[in-house]
Amino acid sequence: MSRSITLGQYLPGESLIHRLNPRMKILALLLFLILLFSLKTYGGLTALFFIALGMIAVAKVPFRYFLRGLKPILYIVVFALIIYLFFTKGGVVLLRIGFITVESEGVREGIFVIARLFTLILFSLLVTLTTTPLSLTYGMSYFLKPLRYFGLPTEEVAMIMAIALRFIPTLMEESQRLMRAQVARGADFETGSIFRKAKSLVPLIVPLFVSAFRRADELALAMEARGYRLGARRTRMYEDLIAPRDWAVLSFILVLFSAALAFGL
Amino acid sequence: MFIGTEKLTYTYMSGTPFAATALNEVSFSLGKGEITLIIGPSGSGKSTLIQHLNGLLKPSSGRVYFKGQAIGSDKGELLRLRRRIGLVFQIPEEHFFSETIYDEIAFAPRNLGLAESEVRIRVKDALEKVGLRAEQLQYRHPFQLSAGQKRLVAVASVLSMNPEVLILDEPTAGLDPSHRRNLFALLDNLNRSGGLTVIISTHHLDDVVALAHSVFVLQGGRMVLAGPPSEIFTTREKLYDLGLSLPSVTEIMHSVKEKGLPVKTNIYTLAGARQEINRLKGRPGR
Numbered sequence: 191m192s193r194s195i196t197l198g199q200y201l202p203g204e205s206l207i208h209r210l211n212p213r214m215k216i217l218a219l220l221l222f223l224i225l226l227f228s229l230k231t232y233g234g235l236t237a238l239f240f241i242a243l244g245m246i247a248v249a250k251v252p253f254r255y256f257l258r259g260l261k262p263i264l265y266i267v268v269f270a271l272i273i274y275l276f277f278t279k280g281g282v283v284l285l286r287i288g289f290i291t292v293e294s295e296g297v298r299e300g301i302f303v304i305a306r307l308f309t310l311i312l313f314s315l316l317v318t319l320t321t322t323p324l325s326l327t328y329g330m331s332y333f334l335k336p337l338r339y340f341g342l343p344t345e346e347v348a349m350i351m352a353i354a355l356r357f358i359p360t361l362m363e364e365s366q367r368l369m370r371a372q373v374a375r376g377a378d379f380e381t382g383s384i385f386r387k388a389k390s391l392v393p394l395i396v397p398l399f400v401s402a403f404r405r406a407d408e409l410a411l412a413m414e415a416r417g418y419r420l421g422a423r424r425t426r427m428y429e430d431l432i433a434p435r436d437w438a439v440l441s442f443i444l445v446l447f448s449a450a451l452a453f454g455l
Numbered sequence: 456m457f458i459g460t461e462k463l464t465y466t467y468m469s470g471t472p473f474a475a476t477a478l479n480e481v482s483f484s485l486g487k488g489e490i491t492l493i494i495g496p497s498g499s500g501k502s503t504l505i506q507h508l509n510g511l512l513k514p515s516s517g518r519v520y521f522k523g524q525a526i527g528s529d530k531g532e533l534l535r536l537r538r539r540i541g542l543v544f545q546i547p548e549e550h551f552f553s554e555t556i557y558d559e560i561a562f563a564p565r566n567l568g569l570a571e572s573e574v575r576i577r578v579k580d581a582l583e584k585v586g587l588r589a590e591q592l593q594y595r596h597p598f599q600l601s602a603g604q605k606r607l608v609a610v611a612s613v614l615s616m617n618p619e620v621l622i623l624d625e626p627t628a629g630l631d632p633s634h635r636r637n638l639f640a641l642l643d644n645l646n647r648s649g650g651l652t653v654i655i656s657t658h659h660l661d662d663v664v665a666l667a668h669s670v671f672v673l674q675g676g677r678m679v680l681a682g683p684p685s686e687i688f689t690t691r692e693k694l695y696d697l698g699l700s701l702p703s704v705t706e707i708m709h710s711v712k713e714k715g716l717p718v719k720t721n722i723y724t725l726a727g728a729r730q731e732i733n734r735l736k737g738r739p740g741r
Contacts, residue, residue, distance in 0.1 A: 201472055370511045371550045374542040375613060376566030393562065396552035
């Protein structure tokens with residue numbers, strides 16, 4: 191059960207991709223996506239697809255995790271393909287059923303869009319599979335920093351997100367323990383009507399809330415005891431410095447951009 | 456065998472990079488009407504083992520037996536099993552959700568589908584079994600109770616199913632010594648008068664070891680020692696290596712022996728120690 195609800199998809203590893211600075215990973219993802227959407231030719235897209243595969247190989251993440259990530263968008267893919275097949279006109283008529291036609295331009299564009307979508311997901315999964323949710327949060331909060339000048343408490347928002355992420359597995363574990371404890375007292379969470387099922391959740395939800403509130407109280411106290419104050423400037427134990435490898439990745443992406451421009455891909 | 460396991464192995468999150476083996480080919484068995492201790496350092500797999508005994512967790516491999524029959528995975532069968540083998544979780548009062556103590560204890564018998572008149576009798580019985588007065592307490596909120604009383608109510612909320620076996624996971628965690636003694640005395644009484652089979656996982660040996668018929672020691676998911684308490688506690692060094700301590704009385708007997716007096720060291724009750732010391736002094740026992 192816990193496997194289906196694991197938060198995030200992070201897989202521990204030691205690869206170059208794992209060790210990249212999370213800020214750089216987010217920036218790189220953004221740049222890759224821009225590049226992906228500015229590519230016009232099959233050649234360029236194929237090249238980028240293989241670059242994605244190459245990076246997956248470097249990260250040493252088993253490919254089945256990517257396939258699992260691709261599964262949820264299968265319906266979108268099928269839907270998009272149908273739209274393109276039947277509504278994009280141009281080129282040679284390949285198939286004619288009554289007044290409906292499938293033309294070669296539709297096939298070409300449909301496959302192009304799907305290939306782009308797949309590549310997009312490969313890149314995004316590569317980031318989420320190799321970065322802990324916590325460093326992702328800190329990475330993103332870095333890019334949100336300018337919003338501080340508009341009155342948004344970005345440090346605090348990042349702290350809230352980090353705490354939420356930190357406690358999701360704890361709450362998951364606790365709800366499982368609770369579920370087993372109540373099942374040991376004869377509770378049944380599976381059978382019965384929707385109404386009965388909703389009612390059977392009371393023995394789970396009440397203790398879960400009680401302990402969540404108690405834990406929040408304790409955490410607030412512990413944070414204050416360790417000097418946490420709103421609005422105070424905080425430093426971090428692990429400063430995520432930008433290393434040479436991060437610059438290398440950035441330059442690699444810039445090379446790709448110029449190649450795409452130079453060859454008109 | 457009344458209850459036991461055969462080569463029970465359990466792996467958490469198997470098939471992922473987070474897989475962890477909690478139990479490794481654990482085999483043990485215990486008899487009806489016995490009080491059994493399962494001891495071991497934290498993370499040794501005690502809770503995981505216990506949750507297999509009433510079918511809450513399914514073995515990755517191996518079997519769990521109850522009354523000579525392997526526990527299957529049929530849902531109805533598991534439901535019946537769970538009402539015969541009651542399990543009190545760690546810090547069970549954190550699982551309270553009702554507004555009155557009555558409802559809390561009535562949860563299990565109501566889940567069994569009993570009529571409310573029968574439920575009422577079960578609640579009263581269960582409260583009596585743990586030494587609480589129904590009239591006084593049953594309509595109060597569980598959070599109004601003291602820590603010790605809460606724990607007793609939690610035990611009662613499982614006893615109200617009238618189980619044949621009662622399993623308790625770290626039943627004394629967070630209790631002060633007097634409540635601890637009280638709880639163990641109560642379990643002893645339920646075992647003696649009602650023939651209840653009791654399984655206790657703990658690392659607080661002192662008050663409970665005198666009651667135990669057998670002791671099992673888990674370490675890193677393996678069953679490393681098994682036997683009656685008089686045998687288990689003679690191997691002091693081995694228990695130290697496992698990160699466990701001896702009952703205080705046994706510890707003292709070991710020290711006395713080290714000081715050069717010829718005492719037996721397989722003593723784990725106060726009465727036994729008194730007898731042994733009297734023997735040494737050349738007086739008759741007691």
